[in-house]
Amino acid sequence: MHFQTAEYAEVKVVSCTRGAIWDVIIDLREGSKNFGRYAGFELSESNNRQLYIPKGFAHGFQTLREDTMVSYLISEFYHPPAASGVRFDDPAFAIEWPAAPSVISEKDQSWPLVRV
Template sequence: MEVIKTDIEGVVIIEPSIFKDSRGYFFESYSKREFDKKVRPINFVQDNESCSTRGVMRGLHFQRPPFTQSKLVRCVKGAVLDVAVDIRKGSPTFGRYVAVELTEDNHRQFFVPRGFAHGFAVLSDLAVFQYKCDNYYHPEADGGISIQDLSLGIDWHIAPSQAILSEKDLRHPLLKDFDTPFDYNIDLYAE
């Protein structure tokens, strides 16, 4: 696997080594040994999958401490624009984001560290999206930033009139109105 660094430290894109022949293809989608060595030591404990149609936007989600999560995400069918926004108070990249297109053809994965809000927009007719999480989901720790926050400057590749959002996601605050529970100077991975 190749790890591609982004403009925000810790947020990386992963390109697997794909082996193709007349039968199709094969690739190793995850190896704890390789991930721990090339990205960071981590223990994923939960896998999630969602299926969405064109125009669906999910996010920007996170889990509050002490249940904060890292995510390793990929699109196994279709295409999405996936985004991680730095919401760590005091971070030199606070409010900045990394966006990457994840598709069934490019097989890319995206690592979203703790202290980041995560969301995606479905660009294909249908998208099946998978998440590996390093902490279990706790509904009481659920949080979010508005995916429609124009101050973030994210081009979601979907017209606002075409966006399909949940009622919950429509209620998330703008970044400027949000009191972040994450501090850049506190190690979110310390046990």
Template sequence: MIITPCRLQGAYEITLLPNNDHRGHFTRIYDQQIFKDHGLDWDWVQENRSFSPKKGTLRGMHLQHGPYAETKLIRVCRGAIYDVFVDLRPGSPTYGHWDSILLTEENNKMIYIGKGFAHGFCTLEEDCEIIYKVDRPYAPQHEGGVIWNDESLRITWPILKPVISDKDSRLPTLEEFRRRQAQK
């Protein structure tokens, strides 16, 4: 397992190292000690599965606030996604900046995203399955996010007309999100 810091502090690319032989392969997905050795010591409380049958499905950009802010560990079991995360941590020098990673079932990569980042992804193939761990339980009263196509973010999504939920299409712009946070 190779853990590499991303451009935005608090996010890490994780490359898995499968052991291959004539039977197939074995891959360690998570190792508490390796994570601790890199300063990533979390108590995962939930594991979730997301399945999207259609290429071009976009989910995001989501986060949870306050005591329910989540750290996530995301990997693709089937298919390929363009995974994006936006820094929404108050006072962060990279507030409003985003980064991305291609996650596929073949490239053996995962992404670790710390608290305070909005997260989303776009499926690049049919029938994509994503598994992710979180360190806080889901709390709908603490959820939020920003709209996927906010012009100030300038995220370079690979799909211009995604399949998106009504709920995600009504998320606020970054500026609206910032104003709401300032009022709290």
């Protein structure tokens, strides 16, 4: 579940141009009444939905089909020192995913657990 911190925070517009994904966002905006809550959406080549993600949200997805392709519009340049994340299975958020993950990067398994 990725985001860039502070002044490098990004707006994202995500769509799924081939296959299907379960796309999840977590509200990490301090002071938000929804702080720490998440929402999930299916985006697919057949429903043509796009997800607009404001600054201050973590974002991640699970592919639901083989050979899936995802497209992003992102408002900021990639800035590695500001790149951050939280775990997809952090109990603080208790995200329900459609299936157990079959592949997850080392980096995404290594984000520290957070306290909300």
